[in-house]
Amino acid sequence: MSLNSWGMYPQVENNVLRFSDEKVLENIVKKSDNLIAYGNGRSYGDSALAKNIIEVKPHNYFLGFDEQKGLLTVQAGVLLSEILESFVPRGWFLKVTPGTKLITIGGAIASDVHGKNHHVEGCFSECVESFKIMLADGVVVNSSREENPELFLATCGGMGLTGVILEAQIYLKKINSKYIDQITIKTKNLRETFDAFEEYSGSPYSVAWIDCLAKGDEIGKCLLMVGDFKDDGDLSYTRKGGLSIPFNFPSFALNNYTVRAFNWLYYGKVGKRVSRQKVEIDTFFYPLDAIGNWNRIYGKGGFTQYQCILPKEISYDGLKEILRTISDSGKGSFLAVVKLYGKENANYLSFPIEGYSLALDFKIEKGLFELLEELDKIVLKYKGRIYLTKDVSVSRETFEQGYPDIEKFRAYRKENNMNNKFESLQSKRVGI
Amino acid sequence: MSYLLIVGAKSDIAKAVAREYARNGYNIYLAGRGVDEMASFVTDLKVRSGCKVQALELDVLDYASHHAFYEGLEEKPLGVVVAVGYLGVQSNAQSDFEEAQKIMDTNYTGVVSILNIIANDFEKRKSGFIVGIGSVAGDRGRKSNYIYGSAKSALGAYLSGLRNRLHISQVDVMTVKPGFVATAMTEGMDLPEKLTAQPDEVAEDIYKAQQSKKNIIYTKGLWRWIMLIITSIPEWQFKKMSI
Numbered sequence: 088m089s090l091n092s093w094g095m096y097p098q099v100e101n102n103v104l105r106f107s108d109e110k111v112l113e114n115i116v117k118k119s120d121n122l123i124a125y126g127n128g129r130s131y132g133d134s135a136l137a138k139n140i141i142e143v144k145p146h147n148y149f150l151g152f153d154e155q156k157g158l159l160t161v162q163a164g165v166l167l168s169e170i171l172e173s174f175v176p177r178g179w180f181l182k183v184t185p186g187t188k189l190i191t192i193g194g195a196i197a198s199d200v201h202g203k204n205h206h207v208e209g210c211f212s213e214c215v216e217s218f219k220i221m222l223a224d225g226v227v228v229n230s231s232r233e234e235n236p237e238l239f240l241a242t243c244g245g246m247g248l249t250g251v252i253l254e255a256q257i258y259l260k261k262i263n264s265k266y267i268d269q270i271t272i273k274t275k276n277l278r279e280t281f282d283a284f285e286e287y288s289g290s291p292y293s294v295a296w297i298d299c300l301a302k303g304d305e306i307g308k309c310l311l312m313v314g315d316f317k318d319d320g321d322l323s324y325t326r327k328g329g330l331s332i333p334f335n336f337p338s339f340a341l342n343n344y345t346v347r348a349f350n351w352l353y354y355g356k357v358g359k360r361v362s363r364q365k366v367e368i369d370t371f372f373y374p375l376d377a378i379g380n381w382n383r384i385y386g387k388g389g390f391t392q393y394q395c396i397l398p399k400e401i402s403y404d405g406l407k408e409i410l411r412t413i414s415d416s417g418k419g420s421f422l423a424v425v426k427l428y429g430k431e432n433a434n435y436l437s438f439p440i441e442g443y444s445l446a447l448d449f450k451i452e453k454g455l456f457e458l459l460e461e462l463d464k465i466v467l468k469y470k471g472r473i474y475l476t477k478d479v480s481v482s483r484e485t486f487e488q489g490y491p492d493i494e495k496f497r498a499y500r501k502e503n504n505m506n507n508k509f510e511s512l513q514s515k516r517v518g519i
Numbered sequence: 520m521s522y523l524l525i526v527g528a529k530s531d532i533a534k535a536v537a538r539e540y541a542r543n544g545y546n547i548y549l550a551g552r553g554v555d556e557m558a559s560f561v562t563d564l565k566v567r568s569g570c571k572v573q574a575l576e577l578d579v580l581d582y583a584s585h586h587a588f589y590e591g592l593e594e595k596p597l598g599v600v601v602a603v604g605y606l607g608v609q610s611n612a613q614s615d616f617e618e619a620q621k622i623m624d625t626n627y628t629g630v631v632s633i634l635n636i637i638a639n640d641f642e643k644r645k646s647g648f649i650v651g652i653g654s655v656a657g658d659r660g661r662k663s664n665y666i667y668g669s670a671k672s673a674l675g676a677y678l679s680g681l682r683n684r685l686h687i688s689q690v691d692v693m694t695v696k697p698g699f700v701a702t703a704m705t706e707g708m709d710l711p712e713k714l715t716a717q718p719d720e721v722a723e724d725i726y727k728a729q730q731s732k733k734n735i736i737y738t739k740g741l742w743r744w745i746m747l748i749i750t751s752i753p754e755w756q757f758k759k760m761s762i
Contacts, residue, residue, distance in 0.1 A: 105706075148559055149566035159566075172542065173567045 090140055093382050094131040094479060096389030096451045099512065101140050112251065113225035115141065116508070123511045124247045126191030127166060130198065131392045132479030133512035134246050141251055143193050149173070150254065157259045158216060163193030163252045168326075168376075170259075175324035175368065179259040180316070182214035186424075188373050193252040198476040199244030199437040203292040203372070206429035210437055212243035216256040223250065223508040241499050244437035246475055248500060248509045248519060264317040265324040267292070267371040269364045277307020277407055281443070284427040287313045292371070299413050299423040299447060306410050309425060314371060324368060327377070385450045391479045393459060394438075394446035396428060397471035402443035405469035409445060409462055416458050423447045435496040436519075438474045446477070456480055475513065486517040493519065520570065524548040524596035526577065526633060527603030531702035532652065534560060535722035536600050541568035543726065548596060550577035550588070579603050579629030580621075589636045598648035599637050600725070601630050605667075606704050612666045619666050626670035631677055638681055641690045648691040650729055651678045655698050655737065658746045661762060682734060693728060694735045697721055698742035714741065 089101050104119070106112040116122065121138035128135065146164040153159075157179060159170065167181060168188040174180070185200040194200075196218060199210045208214075217231035220242060230238040242249045272287070274280045280295055287293055290313035297309040375381050382390065397405040406425070424446045431440040449455055463485040466473060472489025473481045487493055496519070500506040513519070523540045525533050528549035537547050541564050549557055549572065557574040564572045577588050605625035612619040634649065641647035656664050657671030675694055682692035699705060699715040716724075716739045724738040737743040749762070 148563040150559070150562060152566050169567070177569065 090125060090128060090136070090142075092132055092134070092136055093129045094389050094391050094451075095382060095385075095387065096391060096479060097133060097136070097512070098389070099136055101136060101138060104139055104141050105145065106141070109221070109227060109253070112141070112221055112253075115139075116221055116223065116251065117225045120508050120510070122251075122509050124163075124193060124197070124251045126164065126194035126197075127189055129187055129190045129194065131390075131477045133516065134198075134475055134478070134514075135194075136512045137510055143251065144191055146253070147191075157261065158256055159259055160254065160256045161192055162254050163191060163196075163218075165192050166190065167192070167195065171324065171368070172326055174259060175262070175265060176322050178261055178263060178322055180262045180368075182258055182260045183208050183211045184372055185211075186373065187376055188369075189376055192255050192257065193247075196243055196252055196255060197245060197247045199432075199434055200476070201428070201439050203294045203426070205439055206288060206293070206427055207291050209429060210244070210432055210434070210439060212239075212432065212434060212437070214258045215243065216258060218242070218255040219253045220250040221253060223504045227253065237499060240434050241436075241496055244434040245496070246436065246511065246514065246519070248496075248511070248514055249503075249505055250509065262316045262322075264319045264321050265368050266317040266319065266321060266365050267314040267368065268317050269312055269314040269366050269371060271362050271364065272311040272313070273360050273362075274307075274309050274311065276305055277403065277410070280307050280309045280311065280425065281403060281427075283309075283311045284443075287311065288427065291315050293426065295425040297410075297423040297425050297445075299410055301410075302414055306407060306414065307425075312371075314366075317365070327369065385448070389451045390448055391451060391455075391459075392446055392448050392477040393462060394444060394474040394477045395462070395466045395471050396438065396440055396444035396474070397442050397466070397469045398440060399427075399442040401469050405465060405471065406443055406445055408465050408469075412458070412461055412465065413447065416454075418449055418452075418455065418458055435492040435499075436475065436490055438472065438476070440472065442471070444474075446474075478513065481517060483517045486519075520544055520546050521597035522546045522548055522571075522592075522594055524550060524592070524599040524637075526550050526579065526599065526601045526630075528557065528574070529553070530602050530604060530704070531718045532604075532697070532700060532721050533600070533602035535718035536602060536725055537564055537572075538567065538719070539722040539726045540600075541570045541572070544568075544570070545597075546571040548573050548575055548592065550575045552576070552578050577633075579633060580624055582629065582632040585633045585636055589633070589640070595640060595644075597646070598650070598729070599634075600650040600652070601634065602652050603630055604652065604654075604704065606664070607667060609662075609664050609666060622666050623670045623673075626667065627673045627677070630674060634677075634681070638685060638690070642685055642688045645688045646690065648693070648729055649678075649681065649685075650693045650695060650725060652695045652697065652725075653678070655696050655742050655746050658696070659750050659757070691729070691732045693725075693733055695721075695725055695728075696735065696737045696742065696746075698737065698739055698745070714739065714745075 104115050119139050123137035124143050125135045125140045126143050144164040146162040148162045150160040184202045195211045199212050201210045217229055219229055221227050272283045274283050293313040295309040295311040301308050426444050428439045459480050467485050523545045525537055527533055528551040541547055554574045554576045561572045561574050605622055607618055607622040612622055653675045654671040656668035657675050660668050678692055678694045699710045700721055701715050701717055721738045728736045
């Protein structure tokens, strides 16, 4: 059985290696190469694909919780959704969460994921106290900002290329409601969208859904959603069975017209410029998780998500150019998400820098990779970078320019013999 | 809060059942062989749910110990889930009676021994629920696993009788018949994805069905129809088949 990534592209043969305990894993790591750890398979591209895949998800024990500090210790295969189910009813929430709760803790660290509150709380690594990792020689070590600090910088955001994360200690944050007070701001163009982000930058959570098929003066029109937790004491959060897409949609289901209709519907349902809603955690943070296997709507050929970020001072021109290029191409995205990020951290390969990020889905089809190449060139021109967790096609040149710390990362891997041991299709493709 | 007793607590289905009931507010007794091996799972359950959890040594094959085991429970459980299962190796069991006996005793005799004791207590209390995990393999004997299947079939008949007897005492007895489940027991088998349940799906099915007082469930539900077809094949035809 071969494993896929969330984008179902590329589809490649791989060996899935399971381990019952550290001893078995040590053997695997010592004896094999071309290894990469695999969590819940939610990275989009080829970053968790390799000849030999180590399945970490079955290792999902909770190991301890320090109520005083809000410090939770778990094995790396625990899903964020499991933490929410257990801890929201007790008044705790993740300090940092991406737009899906269906990822493992190991994956969250390896991708150094971020969420709607990046401008306030930073990346996932901000809430990581320490983790336990098996290195290339099969030895298990602890790493934190104090203990093996370089390993910490390399592993958070390091795409699994430093070893197999086994356990982690993470801080949770106190909440007093399962509801979020949401404000939705409707804008008419990209300038208004940027102004709205600035105006609401005091709000702890923010994200904008953008109509990327809009043309001319309307380019960049969006619905900006900002919010914060309510304080009503209602913590009755439960697991919900959602919808699911039982099979791959035929690929014609998602053409230009259906995307247009979706965008119109989304944009049209909000009347006033500013409106308020009371929404639940799952609606606010994880809208797509309600539809299991939504990746299947793109058909069995698969899809990719293109996510880039540009430095703040030149974001406006850059995003405008990117949006115009996409709009001209007629290749539409079901989802287009824009967000203003806060300061970058010191991790070697973490994605966020201070600026605006844009994320869009594309069905894999003829002409797509040419378009992505064109977008890469714009990103290169505006000194931006590509999110490795989503990427399936970035060129080595665009990647290297975006991540100036890559040399440090390469040197660290070499020094610790990680480069011949842990490799993904992506790391080979872009020469990490 | 009430306790759920899980017999055969080290299996993957048992662990998923424990998490499901703990999530729904139950305290948990985990009974099985090798309490030490369960220590980290006990912690997992406690941290996840904040419920009380105790791991208890129990060998289903040590029949003589069963009375003392049940008497030793400080607080008697509200319900019990028996998740004991030993697949064994059919080809060995055909020539080695010890293996055959181990399959029969683990899946049937031992379960009867412990459930007799619990059933009598529940009957006296006029409350409680009993869930026994059988198998679709018990619905019709096939050459690939009929010794295991016959033990599970016997368990099915036992639970059916128990259900009949205890109905008047308001004790609910449920038989669970899982099809393929992705567990350590089936590791390495090439199972069809659409027919294979994850242990947590099985646990969710069990919890829901038990709470709504179902009698017999298949999980995944599709197996009800598959087994209907398999049991409908005439014996003269069936005996020639390899399924």
